[in-house]
Amino acid sequence: MYIPLFVIPMKKISIIGIGNVGRGLGEIWLEKGHEIRYDLRNEQNPAFLKLKEKYPFKVHGRPVNEVSDYSDILVLAVPYSSIEEIIPQLGDLSNKIIIDCANPVQPKLAGLSVGLSTSAAEEIARLAPKAHVVKAFNSVGMGNLNNLIFNGITADAFLCGDDERSKSVVGELAKDLGFNVVDVGPLTQARYLEPLAMLWISMAYQQGYGQEIAFKLLTK
Numbered sequence: 599m600y601i602p603l604f605v606i607p608m609k610k611i612s613i614i615g616i617g618n619v620g621r622g623l624g625e626i627w628l629e630k631g632h633e634i635r636y637d638l639r640n641e642q643n644p645a646f647l648k649l650k651e652k653y654p655f656k657v658h659g660r661p662v663n664e665v666s667d668y669s670d671i672l673v674l675a676v677p678y679s680s681i682e683e684i685i686p687q688l689g690d691l692s693n694k695i696i697i698d699c700a701n702p703v704q705p706k707l708a709g710l711s712v713g714l715s716t717s718a719a720e721e722i723a724r725l726a727p728k729a730h731v732v733k734a735f736n737s738v739g740m741g742n743l744n745n746l747i748f749n750g751i752t753a754d755a756f757l758c759g760d761d762e763r764s765k766s767v768v769g770e771l772a773k774d775l776g777f778n779v780v781d782v783g784p785l786t787q788a789r790y791l792e793p794l795a796m797l798w799i800s801m802a803y804q805q806g807y808g809q810e811i812a813f814k815l816l817t818k
């Protein structure tokens with residue numbers, strides 16, 4: 599009988615949305631042994647049905663609804679413009695870890711709709727004051743998740759938040775995805791992480807660098 603030498607502790611993760619971000623993160627976390635429940639507008643979503651077929655016992659789905667005791671970790675993988683509508687539907691978020699990937703990008707990539715004196719992440723924390731919001735996975739295109747090594751260098755996941763334990767949980771999930779983790783400080787740092795994502799977006803889509811790019815913190 600095969601006995602693994604070590605086992606990654608399995609986590610149950612709720613993901614709201616199954617677009618580029620929800621599907622990308624979910625697929626790799628499933629490969630790593632975690633269990634995912636998707637909260638969806640449409641349970642017949644083809645990406646969801648495909649994942650459900652591949653991992654019948656590890657993927658669950660249901661309409662966006664109150665978070666139950668299913669998971670303490672919740673990923674908002676939806677457009678920022680929908681968040682004000684979604685958060686009240688999630689019920690009691692006390693002590694839940696909310697991973698916020700959203701970038702408040704204006705239509706036609708015309709810039710950010712929120713910024714500098716606040717951030718999408720801080721606005722989410724205001725809507726869910728009893729939760730622990732961690733900003734993460736917002737500053738790299740999800741198309742890179744299947745290979746985060748760039749010419750031998752591992753891409754960084756920059757994350758910020760006010761609760762150290764929550765950041766450590768999200769940091770472990772980031773390592774499962776293959777990132778090197780850089781904790782950039784408290785949640786107010788999202789004011790700078792969101793413009794960093796806007797820089798990624800404009801470089802990838804408007805300045806000709808393409809999507810296979812990522813940012814890296816160099817230290818001496």
Ligand SMILES: NC(=O)c1ccc[n+]([C@@H]2O[C@H](COP(=O)([O-])OP(=O)(O)OC[C@H]3O[C@@H](n4cnc5c(N)ncnc54)[C@H](OP(=O)(O)O)[C@@H]3O)[C@@H](O)[C@H]2O)c1
Pocket residue numbers: 614615616617618619620638639640643662674675676677678680683684699700701702703735736737738739740741
């Ligand atoms: N794409 C990237 O590479 C990337 C990278 C970093 C961060 N982000 C950020 O991550 C977020 C998600 O991006 P994405 O590319 O995954 O977007 P996407 O492909 O457009 O997917 C958005 C998902 O949100 C769901 N949704 C939209 N409005 C909703 C509502 N009112 N209630 C419930 N679900 C709703 C959609 O549901 P339906 O399937 O029913 O339409 C879809 O599943 C955005 O804020 C984006 O700025 C994106």
